[in-house]
Amino acid sequence: MSNNLFKDLVSSVEQAGVEVNHEALQVAKDKLAMKSIIIRVISILGSLLGLGLFIGFIALAASDIFQEAIAFILMGVLFLGGAFALNRSNDGAITVSIAVSLYIIGYAFLSYGLSNDGHLMGYSMFVIALITLFLYNNHIISFLSSLSILVAIHFIMFDLDIQTFYYIYLAIVLAATTYLFWQEQRLRTMDNLIGHRYLPIFAALFTYTLVTGIISSTQQFGYYYFSEFRGVRLFFITVLVAALLFTVHLVLDKMKVSKLPIQIATYLLVIIFNVLVAYYYPAFGIACLFILWGFMRQFKAGFAVGIATLVWAMGMFYYDLGVSLLAKSISLMIVGAMFLAIYYLIQKKGEKHDNI
Incomplete structure (x- = not known):
């Protein structure tokens, strides 16, 4: 229907x-x-494969055409127009998958064609994604457009050689994700772009925050985000701790934990954990935040992703030769205490329901 x-x-x-x-x-x-997301993903992959082979055949048959930027621009506009027409015609899974495939190829072609050199790639990606976010009424395309906007800004920062301020950008995205999460009921009822595209926009912010938090925590790519200004990373940690403390407060309030010593101990554990670990490994703090979100809203997928990210970050942290063994031991003990606290809250809630 x-x-x-x-x-x-x-x-x-x-x-x-x-x-x-x-x-x-x-x-x-x-x-x-x-x-139906699995069926749609499989259909999109099949459509991409078929369209990719078709484009490859055209490129082999008329290789001279693809040496000009205008060819990529025309092909990109053609594919985006086809995606727009299919998106408006029918909501069937096959039609949507073809429309999404046309959008991906058209977006890539048009972005490449408009950027005569690599320095304009980020700007063309941003403008095209912003326009398509308003035009296409499709959750998957809206998700890709929103994610492309975030990635384009990231790309522009690297192109301008200001990646030292990356953590400020990540903090802003994290704050926006937190705001969308806690204002879901109000935002969904609004008759504007956020109300109509809430789910794909939130999913894009969630994905970008998690993935880039993990990337910036790796030894292979972490040095790209190194900043000689300590205040930059301190700003990110402040935003992260504020989001975590606010979330912990809501969790404790939902679990009816009114004892002041337990509340203070929980807040201190969160602060100490982020100062010791998340300062150098942002994935730790982001994973904890998403775990709490999944627990609050019974969001199983988010909870599982948060647990997996936390376990991965613990492994990366444990094998980091730049951190002393004492710091590792204290930090992992705090992680264990946090898991015990989560277990206590879940057990407390279960006993309450059993008594009722």
Whole structure:
């Protein structure tokens, strides 16, 4: 069923006097969309493979055409136009997969064609992604557009050689992700771009924060984000700790933990953990934040991703020769204490339900 037909059906039901819970309806639609994501991904990969072979055949048959930038621009506009037309015509899985494949190829071609040299690539990526975010009413394309905007800004920072301020940018993205997470109910009901594209925009912010947090924590790529200004990383840690403390406060309030010593001890563990570990390994703090989010909203996928990231970061931290054994021992003890605290809260909640 197409989105327009579904909206007409809901409107007719409301006109008949039936009260519709739009928030619950939107949540049900999102769950249904998640169930079909595997089929859509497989369809997109198949469409990309077929279109890639077709483009490869054209490139071999007319190799001189692809030596000019105008050819990439025209092909990019053609593919993006085809994606836009297919996206408006039908909501079927096959049609959507072809539209997404056309969008990916068209976006890559147009970005490459508009950038005569590598210095303009980031700017062309940003502008095209921003325009397509407004034009295409498709969750997957909106997710790709939002993620492309974040990556384009990242690319521009490296191109301008200001990657030393990367942690400020990551802190801003993290703050935006936190805001979208805790204001979900209010933002979803707004009649604007955020309301219509909430889920893909939040997923893009979530993905970018997690992936770049992991990349910046690796020894192979971490030096790219090194800054001689300590205040840059301190700013990121301040934002991260603030988001964690606010989340911990909400978790403790939800779990009805009112004893002041337990609250103070929990807050101190969070602060000490981030000062000792997350300062050098941002993936630690980001993973803890996502674990708490998954626990709060019963978001199993986010909880599992957070646990996997935390375990990976612990392994990277343990084998870091630049950190003393004493610091590793203290930090990992704090991690263990945090897991015990989470277990205590879960056990406390379970006993409460059993008594009821």
